[in-house]
Amino acid sequence: MNLIENNNQKMLSPKQHEELLIVLKERFEKNMHRHEGLEWDKVEAKLHAHTGKLWSLHEMERTGGEPDVVDYDKHTGEYTFYDCSAESPKGRRSVCYDRQAQDSRKKHKPENNVIDMATAMGITLLTEEQYRALQKLDDFDRKTSSWVQTPADIRELGGALFCDYRFGHVFMYHNGAESYYASRGFRGSLKV
Template sequence: MEDQFTNFRDRFEATPDRHEGLSYDEVESRLTSSKRTALAWMEQTGGDPNVVALNGRLVIVDTAKESPAGRRSVCFDESARLSRKKNAPAASVESMIEMLEVHLLTPEQYQELQTQFSFDEKTSSWLKTPDLIRQKGGALFGDRRYETTFIYHNGADSYYASRGFRVCIELD
């Protein structure tokens, strides 16, 4: 694999408990060209991607301790970003991932990951939001405080320096 994936391989090999019985060669053989592009983007934006079992499936997911630094200060989606009358951010979650083979974490995936390792103790991450909530102008996000995982809501047009988002790549 190219040099750009050295950190990914090192991270994978340093945490065998997250993907028991899986070899790196097996992971590499499942990485299509578009998945390699997405993985490179995850690394470049600070996601610390690694392979984990999530809802019984193997995925590559952001395992950074805090929400990836290169994906913060963004609105939930483009319609929310464009609806801001003042101080619109440069991007939205939607615009950043639209050309990649990645998926925004669901609240259920976020909660399951929090049982495997703790993250977002100082930051928060936007989560996939049901259409009904989004149609009413809201969006979901999660964080971990007081050794507890919380799922909250906010206006989809809001953005904060400490809120980013996490994604996953399906390997199956």
């Protein structure tokens, strides 16, 4: 990966920066139903003003998330990107919920966990509410599932939550936080 390290900040090379903006613009224009009334030029200007966020969007893209704009907050002036890949991002599957769950496995430990990956990418794991809002834009996770933020009381008891879309409805389930499956990953959000 051609990243430039600058005072511990992760930045894209000029070529990666340009290529990512092209991909994001094409996706934005192809999926106007996700962000009716918003204009790409304003989104792009915001991205140019916050180039550090491009690294996180690049990581979302690199791991298969297909990030797209899903909201604009008039009060803060922030655009919100969610992972909008049809299925849970391929580069973020087969991971348990957090470091504690990963460390608790005696055999067949996964290589990573959701919370550490999201933190390293500079994104936030979707909440159940955000996941349900995303499903109003398109049908996602018809064959896969995605971990979502888990309330502390559930996590303290060893559980974690995930969602999927089946039979025309969003379902939320629970599992042991240490579990992981080839068809379960996670979706994130990023405010710019």
